Amino acid sequence: MERDLTAVEIRVLGCLLEKEATTPDQYPLSINGLVTAANQKSNRDPVLALPEADVREAVTGLTRRGLVRQPSSYGGRVSKFEHRLGRGPGSALNAPPEQLAVLALLFLRGPQTPGELRSRAQRMVTVEGIDAVESTLQTLAAREEGALVECLPREPGKREARWTHRFGSDHAEPAPEAATAAGVNAGDDAPVRGADQGDLEQRVARLERVVADLYDRLGDDGSPGSG
Numbered sequence: 211m212e213r214d215l216t217a218v219e220i221r222v223l224g225c226l227l228e229k230e231a232t233t234p235d236q237y238p239l240s241i242n243g244l245v246t247a248a249n250q251k252s253n254r255d256p257v258l259a260l261p262e263a264d265v266r267e268a269v270t271g272l273t274r275r276g277l278v279r280q281p282s283s284y285g286g287r288v289s290k291f292e293h294r295l296g297r298g299p300g301s302a303l304n305a306p307p308e309q310l311a312v313l314a315l316l317f318l319r320g321p322q323t324p325g326e327l328r329s330r331a332q333r334m335v336t337v338e339g340i341d342a343v344e345s346t347l348q349t350l351a352a353r354e355e356g357a358l359v360e361c362l363p364r365e366p367g368k369r370e371a372r373w374t375h376r377f378g379s380d381h382a383e384p385a386p387e388a389a390t391a392a393g394v395n396a397g398d399d400a401p402v403r404g405a406d407q408g409d410l411e412q413r414v415a416r417l418e419r420v421v422a423d424l425y426d427r428l429g430d431d432g433s434p435g436s437g
Contacts, residue, residue, distance in 0.1 A: 211302050211355070212275045215378035218260060218268040221248045223277060223377075224317025226293040227310050228253075231334035238281055238290035241266055253330070255319040276302050303358075308346050311335040313358065316375040321362055323370035347373050 225247035272278035295303040
């Protein structure tokens with residue numbers, strides 16, 4: 211099974227896993243349903259704003275890899291899609307629900323501790339306790355055909371190590387609202403990722419003009435209090 215998925219493919223696959231467990235009456239999902247699920251602001255990290263074209267491309271890629279399919283039993287006019295990771299004929303993974311829930315969370319929210327996975331997985335599957343989550347992680351990490359998850363080095367000051375999936379890179383650009391929530395607003399003069407040298411030089415020049423203006427105002431008689 212191929213595991214070099216793109217960030218968008220990982221998000222789409224995670225959405226299919228999640229919605230099958232949380233909203234089975236709306237599953238399988240249409241492209242519009244997948245766009246909505248991929249871009250929702252709750253239970254997602256990072257929050258994205260994926261266009262429909264990107265989601266369609268991801269579905270095509272996942273279908274080609276055998277991880278997603280259109281169910282033949284569905285007779286509606288709108289094409290709908292389901293994942294192929296669960297147990298059943300033609301499954302690419304043949305994983306039970308508790309493993310799928312853990313994978314879904316790692317796909318949708320990035321690296322997490324066993325404690326975080328336990329509390330968040332409750333909406334998708336019954337979790338007996340932290341030991342059950344750790345057992346599931348160990349099983350996914352010890353699969354004969356290759357580890358599906360791995361434990362990351364423990365961060366300084368943290369009691370639990372975080373786990374991540376091994377299906378590819380899920381580092382996608384956050385939506386504008388996610389950047390705003392982090393304190394970076396579009397149009398600010400603060401440095402932004404990917405700014406070129408010309409932009410940097412312009413900001414430095416503006417700062418120099420501001421400083422020079424302050425010196426002029428304070429230097430009229432040599433004291434800060436002069437008016």
